[in-house]
Amino acid sequence: MAKSETEEMQDYMESDVVHDHEDKIQLPFGYGEIKGGMHIEMSKLLESYKDYLIKNDEFIEDNCDCNELIITANGVEWKNIQAKCVIFCEGVSTQQNPYFNWLPFVPAKGEILLVKIPKLKMNQMINKGIFVLPVGEEIYKVGSTFDWDDLSNDPTEKAKTHLIEKLDDLLKINYEIIDHKAGVRPTVKDRRPFIGIHPNHQEVGVFNGMGTKGALLAPFYAKQFVEHLENNTELDPEVNILRYF
Ligand SMILES: Cc1cc2nc3c(=O)[nH]c(=O)nc-3n(C[C@H](O)[C@H](O)[C@H](O)COP(=O)(O)OP(=O)(O)OC[C@H]3O[C@@H](n4cnc5c(N)ncnc54)[C@H](O)[C@@H]3O)c2cc1C
Numbered sequence: 001m002a003k004s005e006t007e008e009m010q011d012y013m014e015s016d017v018v019h020d021h022e023d024k025i026q027l028p029f030g031y032g033e034i035k036g037g038m039h040i041e042m043s044k045l046l047e048s049y050k051d052y053l054i055k056n057d058e059f060i061e062d063n064c065d066c067n068e069l070i071i072t073a074n075g076v077e078w079k080n081i082q083a084k085c086v087i088f089c090e091g092v093s094t095q096q097n098p099y100f101n102w103l104p105f106v107p108a109k110g111e112i113l114l115v116k117i118p119k120l121k122m123n124q125m126i127n128k129g130i131f132v133l134p135v136g137e138e139i140y141k142v143g144s145t146f147d148w149d150d151l152s153n154d155p156t157e158k159a160k161t162h163l164i165e166k167l168d169d170l171l172k173i174n175y176e177i178i179d180h181k182a183g184v185r186p187t188v189k190d191r192r193p194f195i196g197i198h199p200n201h202q203e204v205g206v207f208n209g210m211g212t213k214g215a216l217l218a219p220f221y222a223k224q225f226v227e228h229l230e231n232n233t234e235l236d237p238e239v240n241i242l243r244y245f
Contacts, residue, residue: 109184
C-alpha cells in the first residue's frame with residue numbers, strides 16, 4: 001500500500017485493497033492489483049511468426065553446426081547462404097558454441113503445471129509465491145520453480161510436489177493436474193542479457209541471456225541491437241558482451 005502511493009508506481013499499481021474471490025483463494029488480507037499486466041501466448045506468437053517467415057521464403061528448419069560455418073572475406077557462409085553476419089540466438093546451447101562459450105551463463109531449470117480449476121473463474125493472473133495464469137477453458141498455468149543443478153528438460157517429481165504444496169496453500173477449491181512441463185532458462189551471472197558482436201570476429205554476433213524475462217526483454221533489446229548493427233548506435237553497456245571480454 002505504501003508503494004502504491006509513490007509517484008513512480010501510479011502507472012503500475014491500483015491503490016485500493018481488493019476483497020474478492022476470498023471463497024476460492026486464501027486471501028486473509030485481500031490483494032493488490034497491478035495495472036496493464038498481460039500474457040503473451042508465446043507459442044502462438046512464435047508459430048505465427050514462423051509461418052510469416054516461411055511464406056516469405058526466409059526460414060530454414062535445421063541445426064546450425066558452427067563447424068559448417070565459414071568466415072569469408074565479406075562475411076559468413078553456411079550451406080551456400082552468404083551473409084554479412086550471423087547472430088546466434090541459441091538459448092543455453094550457446095555454452096557449446098566455440099565463439100561464445102566464454103559467456104558466464106548460470107542456467108536455471110523451471111517447471112510448470114497445467115491444471116484445470118473449474119470453480120476459479122478468474123481472468124486475472126494471481127501471484128502469491130507462485131503464479132496462476134488463466135489460459136482458457138478453465139485451465140491455468142501454475143509455476144514456476146528454480147533448479148540450478150538438474151539442467152535437463154525432463155519434468156521432475158520434486159518440482160511437481162513443490163508446486164502442488166504451493167497451490168494447496170493458495171486454493172480453497174479442487175483442481176485437477178492435466179500436464180507438467182520443464183524448460184531451462186538462459187540466465188546470467190549478473191542478470192543482464194548477452195548482446196553484441198564477437199570482439200575478434202565482426203561476422204559473428206550473439207543475442208541471448210534473456211533469463212527469466214525473454215518476453216519482456218527480447219523486443220526492446222532486439223530493436224536496440226538492430227539499430228546498433230545497421231546504424232552503429234551504442235549498445236547499452238549493461239547488456240553488451242564486451243563487459244565480459
Ligand atoms: C518455466 C519457465 C517459465 C518462464 N516464464 C517466463 C515468463 O513468464 N515471462 C518471460 O518473459 N519469460 C519467461 N521464461 C523465460 C523465457 O522462456 C526465456 O527468457 C526465453 O525462452 C529465452 O529465449 P531465447 O530465444 O533466447 O532462448 P530459447 O527459448 O531457449 O530458444 C533457443 C532456441 O534455439 C534453438 N537452438 C539452439 N541451438 C541451435 C542450433 N545449433 N541450431 C538451431 N537451433 C538451435 C533451440 O532449439 C531453441 O528453440 C520462463 C522460462 C521457463 C523455463
